Amino acid sequence: MxxxxxxxxxxxxxxxxxxxxxxxxxxxxxxxxxxxxxxxxxxxxxxxxxxxxxxxxxxxxxxxxxxxxxxxxxxxxxxxxxxAPAASLGTRQADVSERLGGLTAATLDMNYSGATMEVQAGTLGDMLYQAHVEYPSGENPPTFSLDHETGTLAIQESSGFSGFHLFGSSRRHVLITLTDRIPWTINVDGGAADLRLDLRHLQLSKLDIAGGASRIDAQLPAPKGTVALAVSGGASNMTLRAPAQTQWRVSVSGGASAISINGSTFGALGGDFQRQSPGYGSAANRFDIEISGGASHVDVRTG
Structure with a gap:
């Protein structure tokens, strides 16, 4: 024996x-x-x-x-x-949408851990958003709830999550399109595996990413006013791309392996770090980027 x-x-x-x-x-x-x-x-x-x-x-x-x-x-x-057949037998799909109603601004709260999250903006007519979800067959889909008073759209872990489906997060995928008619605040929590944000056509008021993420790739719109971008909890690889001539400030606390800003690389940062574009102080429209909790690699580009 x-x-x-x-x-x-x-x-x-x-x-x-x-x-x-x-x-x-x-x-x-x-x-x-x-x-x-x-x-x-x-x-x-x-x-x-x-x-x-x-x-x-x-x-x-x-x-x-x-x-x-x-x-x-x-x-x-x-x-x-x-x-086995090419189709993923262990994956289910769902489509969710809701009308804009009388909302003049909205907030997107995403808390769906271990998933690939894609957010984009588009012209949706009288719709507030449209979402396509793929999730493991051993789970329930994430829940979508809209608070019409505050304009908060929440995407959360379903109560039917099965801890025994250890490898299911690799097939969690959410693609959501937000209307470009109103300003949005976006909050991401819970640790996404892969976060892809194509916000070039979005009216972005604020972006807050907490809980860490394996990979963040964000294409940003032209800012209106001072737009805060906060990333906390650590990120393995993060790329932020903004339009040419965008004014910015980047602040890092908690260290980072490497930071690249428009081709200039700053490596092995053990403490606090801050850089800003020449016109940031007097600019009316600008990005204020704060990264805390450590990051492996940060790449900030304009143009």
């Missing part, structure tokens, strides 16, 4: 290493890897099967039968992941 236990863990490590190698060499796609992730409970099946065999068969026979069953299960899982 102890010898079997000693073999089982190294075999699992070998199997994981082979799978990662296949992904890195392009022989196994990212979609196939996600399908394998959905099959993680098979590890519990293998362990439980081995425990039963250890108590019902002689030790050597139990080891051989257990190893054979493990090999068959792994082969079947890889075949399923690679040969």
């Amino acid at each position: 102890y010898r079997t236990r000693g073999l089982l863990f190294p075999l699992v490590l070998i199997a994981i290493g082979v799978i990662v190698l296949l992904v890195n060499t392009g022989m196994l796609s990212q979609v196939a890897l996600q399908r394998l992730g959905d099959l993680w409970p098979l590890l519990l099946v293998i362990l439980g099967l081995q425990l039963i065999l250890n108590h019902t068969l002689p030790r050597q026979q139990a080891m051989l039968v257990g190893l054979g069953a493990t090999v068959l299960i792994v082969i079947a899982a890889v075949l399923y992941a690679t040969l």
Whole structure:
């Protein structure tokens, strides 16, 4: 029994290493890897099967039968992941929208952790927003709620989230289009995996990103007044792009591995850092960018 236990863990490590190698060499796609992730409970099946065999068969026979069953299960899982139809069987979709009503300004609050979040602006007629959501079949979709008095549109984690769907966040995707007819404040919380903001046609009043994000890519509009951009909780990679001739100030606290501003790079910042464009002090329209909590790489570009 102890010898079997000693073999089982190294075999699992070998199997994981082979799978990662296949992904890195392009022989196994990212979609196939996600399908394998959905099959993680098979590890519990293998362990439980081995425990039963250890108590019902002689030790050597139990080891051989257990190893054979493990090999068959792994082969079947890889075949399923690679040969299943191209459509993601574990993903559901939903579309949500709401009318503008009499709102003259609005706030978007997003708290949907581990997701790819895309926000853009467009001409929607009398609609306030339109959203397309993709989410794992083991979960409920995020909830959309609009407070008509305050104009706050909240996108939140569904109460039906399943903690056992460990790899489902890789298929959480929200694409939301906001009307360009009114000013917006955007708040992002909860740690998005990938945040893509195409706000070039949006009337942006404020942008606040908290809770960290793996990747932030924001295309900004021309500012009207002083527009505050706050990022806290850390970010792995962040790119902010603004129109040419935009005036700006960048303040960093908590350190950063590297900051690049219009091609000038400042590396390994351990303390506070601040730079501003020559015309920032007298500009009526400008961006005030504050980054706190540490960041790996920040790239700010105008033009």
